[in-house]
Every structure is written in C-alpha cells, then in structure tokens.
Amino acid sequence: xxxxxxxxxxxxxxxxxxxxxxxxxxxxxxxxxxxxxxxxxxxxxxxxxxxxxxxxxxxxxxxxxxxxxxxxxxxxxxxxxxxxxxxxxxxxxxxxxxxxxxxxxxxxxxxxxxxxxxxxxxxxxxxxxxxxxxxxxxxxxxxxxxxxxxxxxxxxxxxxx
Numbered sequence: 001x002x003x004x005x006x007x008x009x010x011x012x013x014x015x016x017x018x019x020x021x022x023x024x025x026x027x028x029x030x031x032x033x034x035x036x037x038x039x040x041x042x043x044x045x046x047x048x049x050x051x052x053x054x055x056x057x058x059x060x061x062x063x064x065x066x067x068x069x070x071x072x073x074x075x076x077x078x079x080x081x082x083x084x085x086x087x088x089x090x091x092x093x094x095x096x097x098x099x100x101x102x103x104x105x106x107x108x109x110x111x112x113x114x115x116x117x118x119x120x121x122x123x124x125x126x127x128x129x130x131x132x133x134x135x136x137x138x139x140x141x142x143x144x145x146x147x148x149x150x151x152x153x154x155x156x157x158x159x160x161x
Contacts, residue, residue: 037077037078041073041077042059044073044086045058045059045069045073046059047099047101047102048087048090048098048100049097049099050065050066050069051094051097051098052065052066068088073086076089089101089147
C-alpha cells in the first residue's frame with residue numbers, strides 16, 4: 001500500500017511540474033506574436049539584472065522572478081510605454097541594482113570606484129608585506145660554526161641505519 005501511494009505521489013509530482021513548464025512556455029510563445037515588441041523586450045531584458053541570479057540578465061535567466069519581469073515588460077510594451085518609462089519603473093521598484101550599468105551618482109559611487117579601491121589596497125598591503133619580509137630576512141644572521149656542528153650531529157643521530 002505504501003509503495004502504491006509513493007508511486008502515485010511521484011507520478012503526480014512529475015506530471016504537475018511538466019504541465020506548469022508547458023503552460024509557461026505556451027504563455028511566453030503567445031506573447032511573442034509581435035516581433036517588434038519581442039525585439040524591444042530582448043533589448044530591455046539585456047539591460048536589466050536578474051535579482052535572483054545576480055550574474056545574469058533577465059533575458060538569460062530562467063528564474064521565476066525573471067519570467068515575471070519579462071511578462072511585466074511585455075505588458076508595458078503593449079500599453080505603449082517607452083523604454084525609458086519601463087526602465088524608470090524597474091529602477092523605482094527595485095533600485096539601481098537592477099541595471100547592469102547603473103548611473104554614476106553618490107549612491108553608486110562605491111560600486112564604480114570599489115574595484116579600483118580594492119586593487120590599490122591590495123597593492124599597498126603586498127608592498128608592506130614584502131617590505132617587512134625583506135627587513136626580517138636582512139636581520140637574520142647565518143648559523144655559527146657551533147650551531148652548524150650541533151645541527152649536523154642531530155641529523156646524523158636521526159639517520160636510518
């Protein structure tokens with residue numbers, strides 16, 4: 001009885017997920033009937049970052065949020081909104097992070113200058129480390145003849161016979 005219920009539950013899960021993805025594909029195909037609107041969608045989607053994936057734009061992402069954003073953009077395009085109005089809506093709703101190329105302003109200054117600051121900081125840290133290392137190596141004195149003799153005696157003592 002348990003096996004039958006488990007098998008039925010597994011089949012239900014398999015069929016329910018496949019029909020959901022078929023429904024999503026059908027909806028997107030139906031919305032793609034207008035090639036001009038679809039081209040605008042692709043251009044806008046390439047400019048907007050997927051907030052779930054963060055390293056993909058919403059055109060390349062398969063996340064549910066990206067699919068919802070593409071549907072939202074399609075609706076705005078059908079309503080006759082311009083690209084600027086759509087971008088402004090997304091920035092108002094999600095902030096500058098949604099843009100792949102955020103504008104240079106006070107709130108995004110660290111985003112633009114951060115990599116340069118990290119590079120300079122890393123170079124300064126490396127320089128300080130190398131300077132301390134060279135000073136430490138310069139302060140080291142060679143072994144005295146007595147220390148060399150003791151080290152050789154210890155090594156000979158531990159050699160396998």
